[in-house]
Amino acid sequence: MSARMLPAGSDPIRPGPTAPVTIHVDGEPVTGAAGQTIAGIVLANGRLAWRRTSSDGRPRGLFCGIGVCFDCIVTVNGDRDVRACQRRACDGDVVSSQHDELPEVHR
Template sequence: MAARIVPAKRDPIRPAPANPIVISIDGDPVAGIEGQTIAGVVLASGRLAWRRTSVDGRPRGLFCGIGVCFDCIVTVNGERDVRACQRRAGDGDVVSSQHDELPEAAR
């Protein structure tokens, strides 16, 4: 399933014109629309993963989409452990991927 944006003229819920925004994801500018979550902006750009697991380094992105899991955590404007599915993107936000190594005792 591909992410898509419903044109404002055809949106039955909110027919107001869309206000474009630009956020930075790992240094790359990504366009979005005001009101989208960070995860929505990232997925609409075609990127499916933005975090790696601590144990095996496996890619993770959006899993539950409702803030229950922690697969979509990112750093936003210097604030760590932000759930991308819960945070609305703001124009100029700086988003960074997170990858935390396991503590030595857990290895």
């Protein structure tokens, strides 16, 4: 065995057992694993979009996945503008889609 080889059972990166997490997205319960982000759980459950653009109502979901853009914003437990890709899900979180109309322009 060379110094660089690690026995498979000793791999520190290998995921261990995880606890289940259930969150409610727009009233629907979805499950995931402890440590997953809200976006990860929602995507793993087959939902690709959970927000609509203000100007055209186009669907948006995960875009950059690292918190740079704002395509994945949701409301979590009443807190608005939470980036779903950055927020780790906690059991019992209540997640709501966000869609804000553009403000009316007065001339």
